[in-house]
Amino acid sequence: MNSLHTSAATSHGNAPQDATSDETVYRAFMESARRWPRHAFVSVLPETAGIYGIEAGDLTYADAAARIEVLRASYAAAGYGHGHRAGLLLENRPAFFLHWFALNALGVSVVPINQDLRAAELEYLTGHSEIVLAVALPPRHDDLRAAAARAGRELVVMGPDDAIPPAPSAAPLAGQPVGELSECALLYTSGTTGRPKGCILPNRYFLHAGRWYAGAGGLATLQPGAERMLTPLPLVHMNAMAYSAMAMVLTGGCLITLDRFHPRTWWDSVRESRATVLHYLGVMPAMLMKAPAVVADREHAVRFGFGAGVERGLHQPFEERFGFPLLEAWAMTETGAGAVVIANEEPRHIGTNCFGRERDDVQVRIVADDGREAGAGEPGELLVRHAGDDPRYGFFAGYLKDAEATDAAWAGGWFHTGDIVRRDADGALRFVDRKKNVIRRSGENISAVEVEAVLLRHPLVKSAAVAAVPDPVRGDEVLACVVAESEPADAAGRIAAAHDMMRWCLEQLAYYKAPGYVAFVDALPLTATNKIQRGEMKAWAPTLPGSDRCIDTRALKKRQEPA
Numbered sequence: 294m295n296s297l298h299t300s301a302a303t304s305h306g307n308a309p310q311d312a313t314s315d316e317t318v319y320r321a322f323m324e325s326a327r328r329w330p331r332h333a334f335v336s337v338l339p340e341t342a343g344i345y346g347i348e349a350g351d352l353t354y355a356d357a358a359a360r361i362e363v364l365r366a367s368y369a370a371a372g373y374g375h376g377h378r379a380g381l382l383l384e385n386r387p388a389f390f391l392h393w394f395a396l397n398a399l400g401v402s403v404v405p406i407n408q409d410l411r412a413a414e415l416e417y418l419t420g421h422s423e424i425v426l427a428v429a430l431p432p433r434h435d436d437l438r439a440a441a442a443r444a445g446r447e448l449v450v451m452g453p454d455d456a457i458p459p460a461p462s463a464a465p466l467a468g469q470p471v472g473e474l475s476e477c478a479l480l481y482t483s484g485t486t487g488r489p490k491g492c493i494l495p496n497r498y499f500l501h502a503g504r505w506y507a508g509a510g511g512l513a514t515l516q517p518g519a520e521r522m523l524t525p526l527p528l529v530h531m532n533a534m535a536y537s538a539m540a541m542v543l544t545g546g547c548l549i550t551l552d553r554f555h556p557r558t559w560w561d562s563v564r565e566s567r568a569t570v571l572h573y574l575g576v577m578p579a580m581l582m583k584a585p586a587v588v589a590d591r592e593h594a595v596r597f598g599f600g601a602g603v604e605r606g607l608h609q610p611f612e613e614r615f616g617f618p619l620l621e622a623w624a625m626t627e628t629g630a631g632a633v634v635i636a637n638e639e640p641r642h643i644g645t646n647c648f649g650r651e652r653d654d655v656q657v658r659i660v661a662d663d664g665r666e667a668g669a670g671e672p673g674e675l676l677v678r679h680a681g682d683d684p685r686y687g688f689f690a691g692y693l694k695d696a697e698a699t700d701a702a703w704a705g706g707w708f709h710t711g712d713i714v715r716r717d718a719d720g721a722l723r724f725v726d727r728k729k730n731v732i733r734r735s736g737e738n739i740s741a742v743e744v745e746a747v748l749l750r751h752p753l754v755k756s757a758a759v760a761a762v763p764d765p766v767r768g769d770e771v772l773a774c775v776v777a778e779s780e781p782a783d784a785a786g787r788i789a790a791a792h793d794m795m796r797w798c799l800e801q802l803a804y805y806k807a808p809g810y811v812a813f814v815d816a817l818p819l820t821a822t823n824k825i826q827r828g829e830m831k832a833w834a835p836t837l838p839g840s841d842r843c844i845d846t847r848a849l850k851k852r853q854e855p856a
Contacts, residue, residue, distance in 0.1 A: 316473040317496045319365075319398040321503070322542050323358055329518055329545035330355035335387045336521070336549045338562055344552045345386055351547065352387055364395035364457075371457040374464030375400025375471055378422055378479060382406040382429035382437070385550040388453040389528050390538065392428050393478075397496070400464070400471035404479045404491075405529035408433070409803035409852060412440065413747060417488055420444030421693065422479055425461050428453055473497040479693060480531060482626040482738065489740060491693035494535075498629045501687035502531075503539030505630035505654075511637035512597050512618055515570070520546035521594075523568035525554035525577075526736070531626045536599070537572055556580040563593050571595055574736035575602025576767055578611045578619065591616040599635075601648065601724075602736075602768065608644040623648040623675075623724065625710060631687025632656075632677035632708065634722060642721050650720045656680050658707060659716050669718045672725045676707035732761040732769045739771060739806045741827075747801045748808075751794050753777055758817045758825045760834035762810065770847070772834045773808035780813050784841070787813055791844035804852050812843040 326334075333351035342349035373379070379396055381403050383389040393403050404422045406415075406429070419427075419441045426449045427437045434450045441448035447461045477496045481489040507515055522541055526533040528550065541548045549566040554577055563571065577600075598619045603611070612618055622635035634657070636642070636649040651657040659673040660666065667673030678684035684706060691699040702709055713725040732739040741759040748757040756776040761769040775794070781787045791811035798807035818829035837843045 314472040314474070315470065316500055317397055317471060317475070318477055318499050318539070319361075319394045321500060322361070322394050325542050325545050326354040326358035332518060332545050333547040334541070335390060336547050336566060337387065338549065338551070338565055340555070340558060340562065341385075341550070341552050345384065347386060354545070357387075357391065360391050361395045361398075364391060365398045367457045368395055368401070369399055372460035372463070373399055373401050373426065374467050375469055375475070376465030376467070377401045377426070377460065378404055378424045380404045380406045380419070380422070380424040380427040380429065380437070382408060382427060382433055383453055384408050384430070385528050385533075385552055386453070392453065397477055400466065400475055402476040402479055405534065407527065407529045407803060409805065411799070411801050411803065411853070412436070413801040414803065415440035416443045418481065419446050419448060421488070422491060425449060426451070473500060476690070478534070480529070480534070480626055488743065490695060490698060492626050493690040493693055494629070495690050498687060498689060499535050499539050502535040502630040503543040505633060505687070506536055506540035507543050509635060509637055513599065513620055513635060513637040515540060515544050515546065518545040520544060520569050521549060521567050522546060522570045522572070523549045523551070523563060523566050524572040525551040526572055526574065531624075531629065532572060535629060556584070560589070560593070563595060567594055569594050569596055571598050573598050573600035573603075573619065575600065575604060576735050578603050578607050579766060582607055582611060582614070586614060590614055605644045605646060612643065621646075621648045623712075623722070627689045627702065628677060628708060628710075629687050629689065631679040631685065642723075646724045647721045648724055649722060651722070654680050656684075657716070657722070659714060667715070670715055672713050672715045674728055675710045675712045675714045677710060678707050732759070732771055734764070734769045734771065734805055735767045737805050744771060744773065744798070744802065744806055744808065747798055748773055748775065748794065751797050753779075753790055753794065756817055758830055759808065760827075760830040762835045762838060764809075770809040771806065772810040772812060772837060774812050774814045774817060774830070774834070774837070776815070776817060777813055787842065788844050791846055792849060795846045795849045799849070799853055804850055807846075807850055809845070809847040809850055810838050810843055811846055812837040812840070814842070
């Protein structure tokens with residue numbers, strides 16, 4: 294395993310193509326625990342500890358390894374093994390890593406579950422993923438059991454500190470070796486034409502993400518055994534789970550996970566955690582810049598921030614005020630670090646949506662709508678692949694139960710991202726827009742089709758279409774155009790109906806997916822085959838807020854607590 298850490302420190306993301314087949318996330322962690330036993334692996338700040346009701350402080354690599362070994366033995370004794378899947382609904386708690394690595398040792402793939410998911414989403418996830426076990430916070434146990442029952446699945450549900458119940462079935466791949474190509478996790482990403490897709494992520498995906506980050510260099514250089522990385526991003530997404538976590542594991546660093554982003558106490562957390570690196574979403578700088586400047590703005594140890602989507606007009610002012618660079622990057626759940634781009638070297642073209650340049654380990658094409666290569670400065674769809682013999686190295690292994698979608702995404706031997714970018718004459722890549730029908734609100738990808746499906750089950754809704762409208766703080770907000778079975782005649786009636794639809798959505802969906810606006814319309818823009826004309830919706834939706842028939846429901850859009 295020493296070669297894995299050597300690779301991380303000396304390469305720029307070009308992992309050895311002949312990497313040993315038995316490499317796993319678990320083995321990588323245990324090697325780091327051997328090399329850096331007294332170093333902190335994860336740290337819980339007092340504010341986070343108070344919110345979660347857990348102990349504050351650092352957990353060393355040695356202590357974490359000991360707990361993982363106890364869990365591994367218990368899971369093995371209970372019959373869990375290679376080919377099983379287990380859901381993890383543990384928020385951003387240290388327990389997430391302990392159970393993930395213990396299960397990984399046995400070849401059990403983990404399925405991170407967003408704590409904001411509700412009935413319809415949990416039913417789909419438990420059924421589609423075929424998880425046999427859910428390690429979840431006790432307030433969500435009944436929700437998970439009910440969802441599994443509706444999906445017709447047998448599901449064992451336990452808390453993170455509970456004794457491990459027996460596996461309900463034998464391990465599908467029992468006796469087969471666990472290695473770098475074994476499934477490590479199943480992450481769900483918002484679907485553009487239907488339900489969220491399950492991305493199958495092998496051990497190699499996570500190991501390569503850590504190697505890439507550890508070897509990125511430039512302004513994103515990580516010092517082995519010295520970094521403290523702060524992230525408010527959820528472990529159910531690849532940014533925190535793959536990049537942040539694995540970079541710290543492979544370099545012996547410490548990961549500080551917050552429950553979420555708290556603007557008012559953010560800099561207190563940065564200073565208290567002694568963070569040297571932080572991860573951000575584009576919405577965060579906008580919120581932080583609203584606070585008045587103070588002398589303490591530069592009283593921190595942060596060398597750089599890693600993220601995407603910072604508002605162009607705030608990029609340079611933020612860096613000048615707080616004294617460190619925000620390094621814009623591009624990647625997707627599907628690409629992992631197999632094709633990641635980052636602006637970690639000058640010139641970064643600050644304030645232009647530039648996310649870096651094509652590097653030796655990634656190949657980039659920009660294709661116009663007519664299929665030709667886009668010229669310099671011309672927008673087109675971004676197509677990517679890993680450089681070298683294996684164009685899919687470091688990528689996801691495919692969409693679960695959807696080979697057709699996997700093949701379509703890889704049409705012509707290139708991964709079609711659905712993102713519109715342009716490449717300047719100097720090679721700088723700049724993000725333009727999203728081609729796919731996905732709404733991005735505060736870093737969360739929201740499928741319009743998924744929200745529409747829930748709205749259509751409401752008794753007052755005859756038809757519905759969902760689109761994004763600009764939001765100055767969150768990037769996008771969700772707007773639902775509704776053709777009512779019988780539209781209320783007055784404003785009070787429309788408000789009441791919109792609020793009822795909103796409450797319905799909050800019962801079925803994560804709060805951030807629920808509409809921030811409900812617009813009553815006479816008809817939807819449809820094609821000849823009665824499909825929603827997404828292009829027209831995209832242009833029409835931003836004109837509706839503020840009109841008489843468009844109800845602002847954002848005040849109701851709050852995180853829902855379990856019943």
